[in-house]
Amino acid sequence: MRGSATTDTRTGAARVALWLVAAVLAIRQTAAVLRLPPGERFLDLETWLGDNGVLRVEGSLYDTDRFTGTPFAGLVLKPLTRAAEQGLGVAWTFGTLLLVVGIALVVARALPGPVSRRSSLLAAPVALSLLMISLPVRNSFHLGQTSIIPVLLVLLGCFAVRGERPSGLLIGVAAALQPTVLLFAPLLWFTGRRRAAVTSAATFAACTVLAWAAMPGDSLTYWVDHAAGAGLGSHADGLANQSLHGALLRFGLEGPLEIALYLLLAAGVAWLGLRRAVRYARDGQLLLAVAITGCVAVAVSPTTWQHQLIWVLLAVVGRVGTRRSDRMLWPVLTVLTVTLPSKMLLPNIVVLHPVRDNAVLIAALAAACAVPFLPRTSPHFRRPVPTEYVAPLPSRWSRIPLLPFWRRVVSRPNLLLELIVIRVGYSIYSQIRLAATGSVEAAREHGRQIHSIEQAIGIDIEHWVNHAVVDVAWLEGFFNFYYTSFHFPVPLLILAVLYIRRPADYRWARSALAFATLLALVGFWLYPLSPPRLMPGMGFIDTVHRTKDLANPEFGPLTQLTNQYAAMPSLHFGWSLWCGVVVVLLAPKLWMKLLGLVHPLITICVIVGTANHWILDALGGAVVVAAGFGLTWLLSGRRGLRPRPEPGAAAEVVAVAVPAAREPGGSTGEKKAPVEEDRAAEPGEPKGKPGKPAVPAP
Numbered sequence: 001m002r003g004s005a006t007t008d009t010r011t012g013a014a015r016v017a018l019w020l021v022a023a024v025l026a027i028r029q030t031a032a033v034l035r036l037p038p039g040e041r042f043l044d045l046e047t048w049l050g051d052n053g054v055l056r057v058e059g060s061l062y063d064t065d066r067f068t069g070t071p072f073a074g075l076v077l078k079p080l081t082r083a084a085e086q087g088l089g090v091a092w093t094f095g096t097l098l099l100v101v102g103i104a105l106v107v108a109r110a111l112p113g114p115v116s117r118r119s120s121l122l123a124a125p126v127a128l129s130l131l132m133i134s135l136p137v138r139n140s141f142h143l144g145q146t147s148i149i150p151v152l153l154v155l156l157g158c159f160a161v162r163g164e165r166p167s168g169l170l171i172g173v174a175a176a177l178q179p180t181v182l183l184f185a186p187l188l189w190f191t192g193r194r195r196a197a198v199t200s201a202a203t204f205a206a207c208t209v210l211a212w213a214a215m216p217g218d219s220l221t222y223w224v225d226h227a228a229g230a231g232l233g234s235h236a237d238g239l240a241n242q243s244l245h246g247a248l249l250r251f252g253l254e255g256p257l258e259i260a261l262y263l264l265l266a267a268g269v270a271w272l273g274l275r276r277a278v279r280y281a282r283d284g285q286l287l288l289a290v291a292i293t294g295c296v297a298v299a300v301s302p303t304t305w306q307h308q309l310i311w312v313l314l315a316v317v318g319r320v321g322t323r324r325s326d327r328m329l330w331p332v333l334t335v336l337t338v339t340l341p342s343k344m345l346l347p348n349i350v351v352l353h354p355v356r357d358n359a360v361l362i363a364a365l366a367a368a369c370a371v372p373f374l375p376r377t378s379p380h381f382r383r384p385v386p387t388e389y390v391a392p393l394p395s396r397w398s399r400i401p402l403l404p405f406w407r408r409v410v411s412r413p414n415l416l417l418e419l420i421v422i423r424v425g426y427s428i429y430s431q432i433r434l435a436a437t438g439s440v441e442a443a444r445e446h447g448r449q450i451h452s453i454e455q456a457i458g459i460d461i462e463h464w465v466n467h468a469v470v471d472v473a474w475l476e477g478f479f480n481f482y483y484t485s486f487h488f489p490v491p492l493l494i495l496a497v498l499y500i501r502r503p504a505d506y507r508w509a510r511s512a513l514a515f516a517t518l519l520a521l522v523g524f525w526l527y528p529l530s531p532p533r534l535m536p537g538m539g540f541i542d543t544v545h546r547t548k549d550l551a552n553p554e555f556g557p558l559t560q561l562t563n564q565y566a567a568m569p570s571l572h573f574g575w576s577l578w579c580g581v582v583v584v585l586l587a588p589k590l591w592m593k594l595l596g597l598v599h600p601l602i603t604i605c606v607i608v609g610t611a612n613h614w615i616l617d618a619l620g621g622a623v624v625v626a627a628g629f630g631l632t633w634l635l636s637g638r639r640g641l642r643p644r645p646e647p648g649a650a651a652e653v654v655a656v657a658v659p660a661a662r663e664p665g666g667s668t669g670e671k672k673a674p675v676e677e678d679r680a681a682e683p684g685e686p687k688g689k690p691g692k693p694a695v696p697a698p
Helices: 005-034 042-049 071-083 084-108 115-134 137-143 148-160 164-176 177-188 192-214 218-223 244-250 255-281 288-298 308-315 328-339 350-357 359-370 417-434 440-457 462-470 473-485 489-501 503-526 570-584 590-610 615-636
Strands: none
Touching: 005 084, 005 115, 005 137, 005 192, 005 350, 042 244, 042 473, 071 164, 071 192, 071 570, 084 137, 084 148, 084 308, 115 137, 115 308, 115 328, 137 328, 137 359, 148 164, 148 177, 164 177, 164 192, 177 192, 177 218, 177 255, 177 489, 192 218, 218 308, 244 255, 244 359, 255 288, 255 359, 255 417, 255 473, 288 359, 288 570, 308 328, 308 359, 308 590, 328 359, 328 417, 417 489, 417 503, 440 615, 462 473, 473 590, 489 503, 489 570, 503 570, 503 615
């Protein structure tokens, strides 16, 4: 119940926890920058203000192409040159942190209403945490960039200050620092704030004229010779330039054709994006309108470097999708795009390179021109189509499930969201696995320990099995093929079948596999282990790679990118065992269950016969898989679902939808039955979701 003591306590605890997370992220980012040697931090700031910085050099600011700001930015920074010492970097870091906190607080107060009390309390720490982990903010900290300042000035002008003239003044100064911000003037004009629009344009012109009067040569160079800064900084075709101009150059276009196409596309994006921004601003979603306009500026600017992409992150405030299960797709895609390197989002496939190289630009274009954000007038804006839940089955222990909010979901999750999460999760797993190398000597010492334990208990059969496989050519070829081909496709195939045919079982199976993989990473970190094929002097034969020089082993182009000493536990066997358990539990026919057991049996023979794992590695894989299933059971309860009632049978209906907010005037102590749709049931129709049988309570 909203407003109850239990809900308030949980919300308060969640708010404290989120603020702690935001504080830890802020402290970590600040410490990471300040720990760097002076020559490796604030590279752009040092380029501008250092002893040999651009602002100290006699002549034009743009002689070396290292200064990419406007002449007005140079005019503002010029007085700081005398204070360009080590202390300036520290002050700049904490100043940048305060700017980011300011953006988070303004965004939290500007969320499109109606906003629940819980959301309003948790918005600020969530916004600050997302900003701190985003690449634009991290780059601004590391490089000493000023790109955060125009964003904060625009947000203050739109949401914080009172009066149209102060608002226009702040936005005009922001445009003088970053010219594409002038696109906010049409947004102000067409939303009825014409005085603010005129003031912003006038302020921009006044600042530009002031800089021109103070530095005429630099202004001529910036605005005329370099076409508003288009030719400054790094090469425009570099991956860091996430603009339409940079994308066209990366596609191989150049010369007049590229310029004409760029101008045509930029005009189309600006027209369509500003129209959408005006529509959402009139709808009462001004923060979304500001984010869309910022995304337009990102796309149409000749050069949009990574530290200027905060606007894309702000687009997460838009609501997309009529179903509750789809609501997280757009925010998750946006946060991942702005937070992770693009190579972690998409696999290294040639056909996907254009998408991977322009991921942030695509996100900006989608937000500006394509994503169907819901208007506030939509009936699904506040109440999306609810997700079907069922109550957990009764357990022998009252503490299970440990997470009462982990409710059983009957419907399948959003497919695109699942694919993205699986891809990103595997990328993170690969990076951690690669980093958990340890020393070769420690891994070999652990290998000798494992071999001694196996000798003591009489299961050291690896050498015999390995040479027996080598003596049979067809068996060696089959084992090598099985080892390199079945590790990934079989689990993915089972997940796909579960997603299509058994969506209610897909979730717990996926969770168990994820927990097992996370636990395996702990083993890789704590116990690096040399597989038998990399143990010198033991006579094992690497059937897959035929490695002979163990001092400088050659594992081929694919295995060079993985950690060869991440052997305990064996996920080759662990994942195959997970496949066997899932098939045995869910397959409807006996022959299917027996076939499911074949995969782990063959896998353990393969990993031992190819000298890639010890027997105890397979035991470790079995342990983490069992722990994965156990954790899933502890957190979410028993796997089974309650049987649906027979047609016409009377049964009490359990809540299968997210509880709606309490209506005004309701009693605080009265619990109302959650409803799925705001309509009366037809005569003879059971209460609950139309067209589907109700789910009985215990």
